[in-house]
Amino acid sequence: MRRVIIGLLAIIGLVTGLAWLSRDRLGEMVFNRAVEASYGKDATAGLPDGLHVILCGTGSPLPDPGRSGPCTMVLAGKQLFLVDAGAGAGRRIGEIGVPLGKIDATFLTHFHSDHIDGLGEVLMLRWAASGRKLPMPVHGPQGVDKVVSGLDTAYTADYGYRIAHHGADIMPRSGAGARAFTIAPGNGPHVVYNRAGVKITAFTVKHDPVEPAVGYRFDYKGRSVVISGDTAPTRAVSRMCNGCDVLVHEVLNPAMVGKISATAKAHGDRRIAKIMSDIPGYHSSPVAVAGIAREGKARMLVFTHIVPRMPSRLLHPYFLRGVAQAYSGTVVMGEDGMRFSLPARSEAIEQAELL
Ligand SMILES: [Zn+2]
Numbered sequence: 001m002r003r004v005i006i007g008l009l010a011i012i013g014l015v016t017g018l019a020w021l022s023r024d025r026l027g028e029m030v031f032n033r034a035v036e037a038s039y040g041k042d043a044t045a046g047l048p049d050g051l052h053v054i055l056c057g058t059g060s061p062l063p064d065p066g067r068s069g070p071c072t073m074v075l076a077g078k079q080l081f082l083v084d085a086g087a088g089a090g091r092r093i094g095e096i097g098v099p100l101g102k103i104d105a106t107f108l109t110h111f112h113s114d115h116i117d118g119l120g121e122v123l124m125l126r127w128a129a130s131g132r133k134l135p136m137p138v139h140g141p142q143g144v145d146k147v148v149s150g151l152d153t154a155y156t157a158d159y160g161y162r163i164a165h166h167g168a169d170i171m172p173r174s175g176a177g178a179r180a181f182t183i184a185p186g187n188g189p190h191v192v193y194n195r196a197g198v199k200i201t202a203f204t205v206k207h208d209p210v211e212p213a214v215g216y217r218f219d220y221k222g223r224s225v226v227i228s229g230d231t232a233p234t235r236a237v238s239r240m241c242n243g244c245d246v247l248v249h250e251v252l253n254p255a256m257v258g259k260i261s262a263t264a265k266a267h268g269d270r271r272i273a274k275i276m277s278d279i280p281g282y283h284s285s286p287v288a289v290a291g292i293a294r295e296g297k298a299r300m301l302v303f304t305h306i307v308p309r310m311p312s313r314l315l316h317p318y319f320l321r322g323v324a325q326a327y328s329g330t331v332v333m334g335e336d337g338m339r340f341s342l343p344a345r346s347e348a349i350e351q352a353e354l355l
């Protein structure tokens, strides 16, 4: 018995030693396999015809390594749309496995920095990935042209470097950057995109002093998704939802943010105390959103733009206190990489995690 154990230990030692000595070759093998296995990955391939929502950023301006800045993708049939592009959005989309070159158009809800500070990166990655000859259409409320031309100015030098380096056939200048489409001002909801069965309706929300700020409703083959953008509680969202399948709504927990504000005050940090006491006024509490989901008869409520940062799922019950009493539908704390699929002309809502 002793001899067997000694023999086994010797074999294990020998194998471990050999593996250690050839660790560079093992690394090469693992790397090569990983490249082959992941190359050309497309998380949207094989999905049934319908409306699909992919969360590519569920965070806010507050730093959170687990959540990119605001970013929601909507795949409607074969058309892929992006709503907002916060910091890290492009990298997160790549990590999820959606080819950036497939994005057909972007819709911005408003111009707070956290909703646009990943847009330059998205435009660059889309251009490099696709070789498209036309820039990305970027729709948004009044002022979107300034955002687009500002980014264009900032990136002009880099456009030149890329073209010089890779050639104009790989990186056609005409496909760089974005082209702005301004949503006409107006109080009532209006259709801003209507093509191949996909209807996108913009509606004004309440994010004072940020004006204009809008949300979007997507309709495709009997399925619907409403994205609130940043807003204080407003009936505009419940009216637009009106029985929608999925309501993706921003959220801020005032008790938690209040605690941060009080702690800052106790430490004599008036700046942070003031900012933290200002922000709940133009966002929506979990219970208020639950009320909007109930009034709007949403079949599923997905929280995004989650403030403050949630370092652990163990905090979710506290964050969501009172929500179950206000809304009886399914509630999801959104996380980067979640996908919600609404197959065409059905009632189903299928949920998956892509990360
Ligand atoms: Zn925001």
Ligand SMILES: [Zn+2]
Pocket (backbone or CB within 6 Å): 110, 112, 207, 210, 230
């Ligand atoms: Zn905002």
